[in-house]
Structure formats: structure tokens, C-alpha cells
Amino acid sequence: MKYECVKAKSLLSKKELTADSWFHINRSLNAYRGCEHGCIYCDGMNEYYHVDNFMSHIRIKENAPEILKKELKKLGFTSQRELETETLWSFLPDDDAKRLAMKRPRRIVIGVCGGVSDGFQPAEREHKITQQILETLVDFRLPAMILTKSDLVLRDIELLKELNEVAFVNAVFTITLHDDEKRRIIEPRASSTPERFTALKELRKSGIPGGVMATPIVPWIGTDYENIEGLAREAKKAKAEFILFGGMTLKPGRQKEYFMRVINHHFPEHADNLAAAYANENRYGQPIWQKLPTNVMLTGHQVCSTIGISDRSVRHTLPYGHEINYKVLGILLDIEFYQNYLMGLPWKVSEPFHELSVKLERGVEDLQVLREEGRLKETLLISNTLVEIIEQITETGSCEYLKNLLARIPDESSGEQKLGIPSDEVIE
Numbered sequence: 001m002k003y004e005c006v007k008a009k010s011l012l013s014k015k016e017l018t019a020d021s022w023f024h025i026n027r028s029l030n031a032y033r034g035c036e037h038g039c040i041y042c043d044g045m046n047e048y049y050h051v052d053n054f055m056s057h058i059r060i061k062e063n064a065p066e067i068l069k070k071e072l073k074k075l076g077f078t079s080q081r082e083l084e085t086e087t088l089w090s091f092l093p094d095d096d097a098k099r100l101a102m103k104r105p106r107r108i109v110i111g112v113c114g115g116v117s118d119g120f121q122p123a124e125r126e127h128k129i130t131q132q133i134l135e136t137l138v139d140f141r142l143p144a145m146i147l148t149k150s151d152l153v154l155r156d157i158e159l160l161k162e163l164n165e166v167a168f169v170n171a172v173f174t175i176t177l178h179d180d181e182k183r184r185i186i187e188p189r190a191s192s193t194p195e196r197f198t199a200l201k202e203l204r205k206s207g208i209p210g211g212v213m214a215t216p217i218v219p220w221i222g223t224d225y226e227n228i229e230g231l232a233r234e235a236k237k238a239k240a241e242f243i244l245f246g247g248m249t250l251k252p253g254r255q256k257e258y259f260m261r262v263i264n265h266h267f268p269e270h271a272d273n274l275a276a277a278y279a280n281e282n283r284y285g286q287p288i289w290q291k292l293p294t295n296v297m298l299t300g301h302q303v304c305s306t307i308g309i310s311d312r313s314v315r316h317t318l319p320y321g322h323e324i325n326y327k328v329l330g331i332l333l334d335i336e337f338y339q340n341y342l343m344g345l346p347w348k349v350s351e352p353f354h355e356l357s358v359k360l361e362r363g364v365e366d367l368q369v370l371r372e373e374g375r376l377k378e379t380l381l382i383s384n385t386l387v388e389i390i391e392q393i394t395e396t397g398s399c400e401y402l403k404n405l406l407a408r409i410p411d412e413s414s415g416e417q418k419l420g421i422p423s424d425e426v427i428e
């Protein structure tokens with residue numbers, strides 16, 4: 001394994017995401033280039049990222065925390081340390097200071113690791129770049145999402161507790177195989193499956209929100225019912241708030257070649273099926289859906305309903321946000337997700353939900369106030385159906401539209417992949 005310290009020129013992803021229904025993040029960063037965990041399906045191997053020897057040459061961005069500070073300041077954020085030294089602020093009563101703080105751009109959630117490298121991979125033990133990034137986020141009071149396959153995250157449990165107190169943190173473990181023997185081949189240098197569940201349990205015991213990302217589930221190797229059910233049961237035992245199931249993409253080139261080499265060696269019985277499912281050489285790595293053994297999201301959805309754990313991540317209220325706005329946002333994103341991924345409905349069906357989600361994510365007045373003053377429609381420029389949905393959520397906390405949708409999700413075993421929706425149900 002070769003380690004090299006490098007100077008990064010930039011850190012935060014350029015594009016700001018809005019209304020991400022998977023993790024609720026707006027920006028992401030990578031403290032390392034390359035990843036020692038060596039997962040055989042890793043997207044980072046793809047030529048697109050221009051990282052040669054992705055699994056054996058780890059570049060450590062030693063200046064990442066300084067770059068992050070600079071970039072956050074450029075975006076208009078202020079660190080707590082600076083805030084405390086601002087003369088005006090130090091004389092203000094707490095409430096006034098809080099009001100002023102609300103005017104500052106505080107809403108982005110940063111995906112700290114799990115972009116195209118794991119921030120808690122073995123090099124982090126010595127170099128502590130991710131730890132310093134978390135310290136920076138504590139200083140800037142900025143929410144974060146962590147996605148990892150390593151229990152090294154427990155080293156920073158106190159820091160995560162602090163970050164969760166001053167902002168918010170969502171700790172997510174990627175866990176795709178219940179059987180640790182298979183995991184050893186597929187994700188060779190990551191923490192074992194039991195270690196990841198134990199770490200999640202510890203974090204949840206400390207009051208840190210979090211769950212499981214059961215993605216990518218490798219077709220045939222992980223798509224059996226026992227694996228999906230086993231993961232959901234363990235997640236529930238670890239008090240995960242959710243478990244998100246998803247399939248695998250495999251881009252042509254280095255990623256696919258390496259994956260198939262390992263499969264041919266360790267799982268020759270699945271090699272032909274896997275080769276056929278990804279024979280289309282799709283540039284985004286999408287498989288030929290009809291050739292897959294199962295729709296893992298549908299199976300996951302049904303297993304989660306039976307076991308009693310959410311298959312959607314929880315949308316928490318961010319500091320200084322309006323609780324009801326986040327509640328509505330969470331429901332809209334769930335509607336969009338189920339329509340797109342489990343029902344295969346055309347985009348125009350979910351588009352109005354998505355557009356409203358984006359508005360809420362960017363920040364609007366308290367929906368409760370807008371409703372009481374009868375200003376929902378004119379302020380948000382939305383249809384009567386969406387006004388009714390918001391009114392119902394603000395009044396009762398639940399949404400009939402979502403309940404009806406869930407009742408119509410097809411049974412995976414029926415082989416029915418799509419449900420038509422009458423055109424008069426397409427809302428404007």
C-alpha cells in the first residue's frame with residue numbers, strides 16, 4: 001500500500017444539491033483520494049475519476065481542513081470562534097444574536113465521507129484528516145452526514161455528539177452483506193459486518209441519529225431474501241432509524257473488469273448471470289433490469305414493512321429551521337422516491353412534489369403560519385392538491401396521499417414492476 005500526502009486545491013463539491021431524498025445532503029467532500037477498503041464494486045475505480053491504482057495508492061489531502069475553512073468562509077459561513085470575537089455580537093442578548101444567526105447561510109448539510117472514498121479508511125487512524133474536518137464543522141456549527149464502512153468512527157464519538165448538539169449529524173453505515181464470509185471477498189479491508197452493526201448501535205446509544213445504507217446489493221450474491229431480511233433485522237436491533245436498499249451499477253472499463261475478475265475467481269456460479277445483466281455496457285453502469293434476479297428495492301420495502309423499520313431516511317429538523325417544514329419536506333421526498341423508484345411512474349407525476357421540495361429546502365416561511373394566514377397557494381405557487389396535502393400534514397401530522405401510494409406499491413413476487421396511475425391523478 002502506498003500512502004502519499006498531497007495538497008488539495010479545493011474540497012467541497014461545486015454543485016449544491018437540493019432536495020436529496022437519499023441522505024439530505026447539499027455538498028460533499030473527500031478527505032482522501034483512493035480507498036484502501038477495496039470493495040470490488042467500487043465506483044471510484046472508474047476512469048471518470050482519474051485515480052490510478054485506486055485501492056493501493058492513497059492520497060492524503062493533508063491541507064483539507066484549511067481548504068474547508070476557506071471555502072466555508074467564501075460561502076458566507078462564520079466560525080463560532082470568530083463569532084465570539086465579533087464586538088457587536090458579544091454585546092447582544094442571546095435572542096438577538098440568535099435572530100442574526102438565522103440570517104446567515106446555515107442550511108447546508110455536508111456529506112463528510114462516502115463520496116468517492118471512505119473518510120474512516122485505515123489511513124485516517126494516523127492522519128486524522130476526517131477528525132479535523134469534523135472539528136471544523138463543530139466550529140462552524142454546520143450539519144454533516146457520515147457514510148462509512150469502518151468502525152474507526154467510534155474514535156470520534158465525543159466529537160460527533162458535540163456536532164450533533166451544536167448542529168446535526170447523521171451517521172450512516174454501508175452494510176450490504178449479512179454473511180461475513182461473503183463480505184470478506186466483496187469488501188475485503190472494511191470493518192466486518194458485525195463490527196459495523198456494533199458501531200452503529202454505539203452511536204445510536206449516544207443519541208446520534210443514523211441508519212444503514214444497504215447499497216449496493218450485488219445481484220445474486222446479496223439479493224436473496226435471507227440477506228435482505230438479515231440486514232433489516234440487524235439494523236432494527238442496532239436501533240437504526242432506517243435501512244435503504246439499492247442495487248448495483250457497474251460502469252464499463254476498470255470497474256467492471258476488476259469486479260468480473262473477482263467474481264470469476266470466487267463466485268464462478270454467478271459469473272454468467274452477472275455478465276449478462278451488465279452486458280449492455282451502459283455508461284452509467286445501469287444493468288438490464290429484466291435480467292436481474294429481483295427488484296431489491298421492492299423486496300427491501302416489503303421486508304422493512306414486515307419487520308417495522310423505515311426504508312426511507314429520516315428528515316430531521318436542522319438548527320433554526322421550522323419543524324413542520326421539515327416534516328412536510330420529508331413526506332414530499334418520500335412520495336417522490338416511491339413514485340420514481342418503486343412504482344416506475346413517469347417524471348411528470350413526481351415533478352410537482354420535487355419542485356415544492358426544492359423550494360422548501362431553499363427555505364420558506366413557517367408553513368404553519370402560511371396555512372393559518374391562508375397564504376400557502378400564493379406564496380408557494382402550488383396546485384390545490386399540494387395545498388391540501390400541506391394542510392393535512394400541518395393539521396394531522398400524516399398524509400393520505402402517501403398512505404394511498406404505499407398501498408399501491410406492487411408486490412415484488414407478483415412480478416408487477418409498474419403501476420399505471422390514471423392521468424387525472426397527475427397533479428399540476
Ligand code: SF4
Binds near residue numbers: 043149
Ligand atoms: S468503502 Fe467506498 S470508496 Fe472505499 S473501496 Fe469501498 S466502495 Fe470504494
